[in-house]
Amino acid sequence: MEFAASELRIDSRRMKKDFEELSRIGATDDGGIHRPAFSQAHLQARDWFVQRAARMGIESRVDGAGNHQAVLPCGKTGAARLMLGSHLDSVPFGGRFDGALGVVAALEVLETVKENGISLDLDLCAVDFTDEEGAFVGLMGSRALSGRLPRQEVDHPSGSSDEFHRALARAGISPESIFSAAAATGTFAGYLELHVEQGTRLKDAGADIGVVTGIVGIRNFRFNFNGRADHAGTTPMDRRRDAGLGACSLVLQARQRFMQNFPGCVVTAGNIDFRPGAFNVVTQTASVNLEFRADDIQTLDAMETAVYEEAGKAADDFGLDLTIETLERTVPVHLDDSMQKALTSATEKLGLFEIHLPSGAGHDAQAMALICPAGMIFVPSENGASHSCREFTRWQDCVSGANVLLQAALSLAGARIF
Amino acid sequence: MEFAASELRIDSRRMKKDFEELSRIGATDDGGIHRPAFSQAHLQARDWFVQRAARMGIESRVDGAGNHQAVLPCGKTGAARLMLGSHLDSVPFGGRFDGALGVVAALEVLETVKENGISLDLDLCAVDFTDEEGAFVGLMGSRALSGRLPRQEVDHPSGSSDEFHRALARAGISPESIFSAAAATGTFAGYLELHVEQGTRLKDAGADIGVVTGIVGIRNFRFNFNGRADHAGTTPMDRRRDAGLGACSLVLQARQRFMQNFPGCVVTAGNIDFRPGAFNVVTQTASVNLEFRADDIQTLDAMETAVYEEAGKAADDFGLDLTIETLERTVPVHLDDSMQKALTSATEKLGLFEIHLPSGAGHDAQAMALICPAGMIFVPSENGASHSCREFTRWQDCVSGANVLLQAALSLAGARIF
Numbered sequence: 138m139e140f141a142a143s144e145l146r147i148d149s150r151r152m153k154k155d156f157e158e159l160s161r162i163g164a165t166d167d168g169g170i171h172r173p174a175f176s177q178a179h180l181q182a183r184d185w186f187v188q189r190a191a192r193m194g195i196e197s198r199v200d201g202a203g204n205h206q207a208v209l210p211c212g213k214t215g216a217a218r219l220m221l222g223s224h225l226d227s228v229p230f231g232g233r234f235d236g237a238l239g240v241v242a243a244l245e246v247l248e249t250v251k252e253n254g255i256s257l258d259l260d261l262c263a264v265d266f267t268d269e270e271g272a273f274v275g276l277m278g279s280r281a282l283s284g285r286l287p288r289q290e291v292d293h294p295s296g297s298s299d300e301f302h303r304a305l306a307r308a309g310i311s312p313e314s315i316f317s318a319a320a321a322t323g324t325f326a327g328y329l330e331l332h333v334e335q336g337t338r339l340k341d342a343g344a345d346i347g348v349v350t351g352i353v354g355i356r357n358f359r360f361n362f363n364g365r366a367d368h369a370g371t372t373p374m375d376r377r378r379d380a381g382l383g384a385c386s387l388v389l390q391a392r393q394r395f396m397q398n399f400p401g402c403v404v405t406a407g408n409i410d411f412r413p414g415a416f417n418v419v420t421q422t423a424s425v426n427l428e429f430r431a432d433d434i435q436t437l438d439a440m441e442t443a444v445y446e447e448a449g450k451a452a453d454d455f456g457l458d459l460t461i462e463t464l465e466r467t468v469p470v471h472l473d474d475s476m477q478k479a480l481t482s483a484t485e486k487l488g489l490f491e492i493h494l495p496s497g498a499g500h501d502a503q504a505m506a507l508i509c510p511a512g513m514i515f516v517p518s519e520n521g522a523s524h525s526c527r528e529f530t531r532w533q534d535c536v537s538g539a540n541v542l543l544q545a546a547l548s549l550a551g552a553r554i555f
Numbered sequence: 556m557e558f559a560a561s562e563l564r565i566d567s568r569r570m571k572k573d574f575e576e577l578s579r580i581g582a583t584d585d586g587g588i589h590r591p592a593f594s595q596a597h598l599q600a601r602d603w604f605v606q607r608a609a610r611m612g613i614e615s616r617v618d619g620a621g622n623h624q625a626v627l628p629c630g631k632t633g634a635a636r637l638m639l640g641s642h643l644d645s646v647p648f649g650g651r652f653d654g655a656l657g658v659v660a661a662l663e664v665l666e667t668v669k670e671n672g673i674s675l676d677l678d679l680c681a682v683d684f685t686d687e688e689g690a691f692v693g694l695m696g697s698r699a700l701s702g703r704l705p706r707q708e709v710d711h712p713s714g715s716s717d718e719f720h721r722a723l724a725r726a727g728i729s730p731e732s733i734f735s736a737a738a739a740t741g742t743f744a745g746y747l748e749l750h751v752e753q754g755t756r757l758k759d760a761g762a763d764i765g766v767v768t769g770i771v772g773i774r775n776f777r778f779n780f781n782g783r784a785d786h787a788g789t790t791p792m793d794r795r796r797d798a799g800l801g802a803c804s805l806v807l808q809a810r811q812r813f814m815q816n817f818p819g820c821v822v823t824a825g826n827i828d829f830r831p832g833a834f835n836v837v838t839q840t841a842s843v844n845l846e847f848r849a850d851d852i853q854t855l856d857a858m859e860t861a862v863y864e865e866a867g868k869a870a871d872d873f874g875l876d877l878t879i880e881t882l883e884r885t886v887p888v889h890l891d892d893s894m895q896k897a898l899t900s901a902t903e904k905l906g907l908f909e910i911h912l913p914s915g916a917g918h919d920a921q922a923m924a925l926i927c928p929a930g931m932i933f934v935p936s937e938n939g940a941s942h943s944c945r946e947f948t949r950w951q952d953c954v955s956g957a958n959v960l961l962q963a964a965l966s967l968a969g970a971r972i973f
Contacts, residue, residue, distance in 0.1 A: 229831040230784070230839075271835065295834075336789035353788060357834055366648070366943040369823035370771060370848050370916035371754035374814055376939075381824055382810065385803035392800065396792055405787035406799055407834040409827055413647040416713070416775055416825040416844045416882070417689065417917075418942040421648075426834045430788050464834070498788040499835075521794075524836040525784035 142552035143486055145253060147539045152245040153532060159185055159225070159241060160233040169526025170233055174226040174268035174277075175304035182225040183308065186240065186265045193248045201314035202281035203267035203305075209247045211257040211550070217326035219550050220509075221246055221542060222264030224501060226272065232528020234333040234535075238516075240265050242331045242539035246546055258551035259326050266501045267308070273301045275357075275465055277315070279504035284319035291315055295464065320508065327476060327512070327549055328505035331538045333530050334515040335498050335523030345537050346491040347515030348480045351472055352503040353496065354437050357428035357465035360387055360448045363458040366413060366421035377419050378456045381411050384423035386451040391427060394443050399436065403497070404429040404444070432469045432495050470503040476512025476545075483544035489537055498523075514541050560970035561904055563671060565957045570663040571950060577603055577643070577659060578651040587944025588651055592644040592686035592695075593722035600643040601726065604658065604683045611666045619732030620699035621685035621723075627665045629675040629968070635744035637968050638927075639664055639960060640682030642919060644690065650946020652751045652953075656934075658683050660749045660957035664964055676969035677744050684919045685726070691719045693775075693883055695733070697922035702737035709733055713882065738926065745894060745930070745967055746923035749956045751948050752933040753916050753941035763955050764909040765933030766898045769890055770921040771914065772855050775846040775883035778805055778866045781876040784831060784839035795837050796874045799829050802841035804869040809845060812861050817854065821915070822847040822862070850887045850913050888921040894930030894963075901962035907955055916941075932959050 162185060163170045163178025172178040183205065187197045190207035197207045208218065223239025243263035250261060267278030273294035280286035291312050294301040305311055339347050364380035388406040395404040408426040427444065431437045445461065452459035477493065484491040496513065505511045516538035519529040580603060581588040581596025590596040601623065605615045608625035615625045626636065641657025661681035668679060685696030691712035698704035709730050712719040723729055757765050782798035806824040813822040826844040845862065849855045863879065870877035895911070902909040914931065923929045934956035937947040 228833045228836050231836075270833070275835075334789070335786045355788070366945075367939075368753045368916060368941040368943075369825060369846060370773070370821060370914075371752070371941065372821070372939065373819070374810065374821060379823075381806060381827065385806040385824075385827075388799060388803040389807070392792065401791070403788060403790070403792060405797075405834070405837060406803075406829075407787060407836055407838060408829050408832040409799065409803075411824075411826050414826040415646045415688070415942075416823070416846050417693075418646050418649075418825055419823060420825060421943075428787060428834050496788075498786060521785075521790065523786040523789065524833070525786075525839070527784075 142547045147245045149536045155241045167526040172227040174272040201317035202278045203308045203310045204278040205265040207263045209261045219259040220262045220328045224266045224269035228524045239331045246543045279501035281318040283504045283508045325509040327510045330502045331514045331542045334518045337521035339517040344492045345489040346484045349513035351495045352470045353430040353432045354469035355467045359462040360425045361460045362423045367419040369417045380423035381420035382455045383451040383457040384425045390447040470506045473510035479545045483541045560965045565663045567954045573659045585944040590645040592690040619735035620696045621726045622696040623683040625681045627679045637677040638680045638746045642684045642687035646942045657749045664961045697919035699736040701922045701926045743927040745928045748920045749932045749960045752936045755939035757935040762910040763907040767931035769913045770888045771848040771850045772887035773885045777880040778843045779878045780841045785837040787835045798841040799838035800873040801869040801875040802843045808865040888924045891928035897963045901959045
């Protein structure tokens with residue numbers, strides 16, 4: 138029997154079994170998962186990847202940054218690689234779909250291609266990138282692979298260096314090995330990533346599929362306010378230099394400033410830390426982790442100026458010293474037009490309704506976009522919830538997304554009628 | 556040779572050696588100490604107490620709450636006990652004098668009395684109370700001894716119960732044994748505590764000694780704001796329920812309200828905790844530890860109402876749920892007039908200048924005041940700094956304080972000319 142590659146579909150039941158298996162690793166009571174990079178649950182999910190690939194007879198390789206690649210060779214000498222995938226780590230107490238869906242779908246696409254004996258011009262590869270969410274270094278695996286990971290970020294991870302080094306060791310890698318993951322020029326013909334939208338624009342538009350046009354740039358800073366530790370019972374209010382007041386003021390004022398000056402943009406203070414942190418001691422040092430995002434550099438620069446101003450004012454108001462650490466600066470990325478076209482065409486073939494939209498979240502695709510044409514497929518997030526146990530995408534939407542991934546991959550890899 | 560007990564003085568050099576020995580236990584690079592209750596450094600300081608008492612031939616007993624008592628018996632059947640002391644634990648990264656000075660001076664008074672063979676009508680006892688600073692349960696040891704420690708506080712310590720139980724075990728005690736420390740009625744004839752002022756009133760008045768009239772009441776609460784975890788990049792500002800905003804708002808508004816409505820009083824937010832605490836997730840829950848103090852119950856009640864109002868407003872402003880946990884409520888305590896008189900008289904005998912003043916800080920004396928006449932001696936804190944590595948009291952002031960303690964103890968215990 139002869140049929141067109143365009144008629145090929147992924148196996149929804151098999152992919153669902155995989156997804157559910159994976160969702161049990163690091164599962165929390167509330168239906169979410171807790172799988173921060175290098176946690177026991179994450180290491181278990183990494184093992185799952187290797188075993189899942191082995192089950193279909195494909196060997197996985199792990200590089201110096203801990204990225205797993207399972208490669209289905211096309212048999213042609215010197216063929217470039219079309220990479221599909223995402224990440225298996227989660228934010229602390231996150232959802233089941235973020236990252237995991239893209240990895241499960243990539244493996245499913247490989248198995249579909251393999252079991253149907255489809256002949257391609259490119260090696261097809263499923264990838265699980267390391268620490269996308271930045272438990273230590275955001276987009277660590279994909280930026281290492283693209284050769285664009287600044288050494289400074291590895292030297293100054295979130296949390297302590299000791300903790301980071303112990304975490305790396307658990308995955309059998311080291312701060313030095315990370316840089317060895319950089320791929321040789323021309324290794325990749327392209328990269329495709331299926332991901333949940335994590336917003337409500339697809340639902341608002343009634344779309345099945347989002348074709349991503351670009352990814353916002355993120356700037357992430359730690360503002361350290363330094364005051365003076367004093368006894369909470371004996372130090373008059375007007376003689377205090379309470380670092381906590383500066384930190385709290387920055388959190389509130391940055392929000393207000395953004396809502397006034399940058400409508401539609403986001404700023405988030407995701408963590409704050411008071412030291413010594415005893416109820417009977419005035420806070421000596423207080424740190425705020427604060428990040429903001431925009432899809433052009435001019436806006437990011439203006440935001441940075443505004444946040445620095447607010448931090449300076451907060452320090453002045455409470456007689457504090459201030460130091461600022463840059464934790465992350467990613468540039469906004471435009472995703473390749475030919476990839477967008479391949480995804481749109483796959484969506485149309487499948488009779489799905491798609492819209493084009495930028496991504497407000499960072500993704501491994503933005504690192505891969507620096508070394509090869511990259512494309513992203515979004516599927517709708519119910520209620521827009523993400524980085525939360527409430528994260529949910531209907532299974533039929535997951536399947537649609539995986540079929541778009543399959544069809545785009547087949548077309549990009551030159552699948553023939555057989 | 557015959558001399559009056561009033562001519563007796565403590566041995567300044569011996570006490571200094573003790574103080575310096577103790578200051579090395581848990582010493583930090585900046586000249587302070589880090590000796591939270593049940594930390595390794597604290598356990599070492601506890602051992603130091605036992606060895607120091609043994610060195611002068613006095614055995615120490617430890618009770619079910621971990622309090623050490625070294626008793627110098629007067630030899631009279633059924634004699635009550637005059638207790639002198641303070642605590643050896645510190646706040647995290649605190650100073651060398653807070654607590655430690657009172658314990659060292661108590662031991663020195665015992666040795667002075669013993670080596671001079673002074674005959675007394677009361678047993679004299681030096682005490683090291685457990686967890687005065689509240690690493691887990693504030694004033695744990697002294698409140699257990701006075702039989703007024705609520706079981707609820709032992710069941711709900713600061714930090715986790717597991718951590719607390721492991722900490723207790725390190726000192727060979729348990730949650731149950733704590734309550735066995737309660738002393739029988741009539742055990743104590745009185746309690747005297749030497750302590751650094753931790754404020755600037757003595758310095759401001761040019762006084763050598765403060766005779767404490769009473770101790771403020773403290774109320775300590777945890778305000779838990781509950782919002783919704785959302786993706787920091789894809790959730791519009793106006794759709795967020797960011798718990799961190801409520802927490803920061805309470806910290807700032809409580810301060811403002813106190814400065815307006817309760818001039819001269821103090822409110823402190825010593826800790827704050829964002830969960831999940833990832834930079835790319837909107838904060839789901841945020842907790843603020845907040846305490847305030849006053850020397851009368853009416854003011855404390857008014858403050859509690861005001862703080863609850865501010866917390867409610869903060870929750871409403873950002874669409875959050877709010878729960879409030881009471882961590883501590885101590886009542887203001889008046890210190891016994893006869894003890895104040897004994898201290899004043901000792902101070903005058905020594906030719907020192909004293910003032911009477913209330914204490915803005917909580918002390919073990921407030922627990923002991925519930926079961927026997929209790930008195931407190933303050934010595935000046937340079938710059939008023941305390942709960943900080945900058946805590947400092949001139950040695951000559953420490954010696955003056957110890958001599959007041961000695962003279963008051965001799966007079967209360969009925970020392971005769973010999």
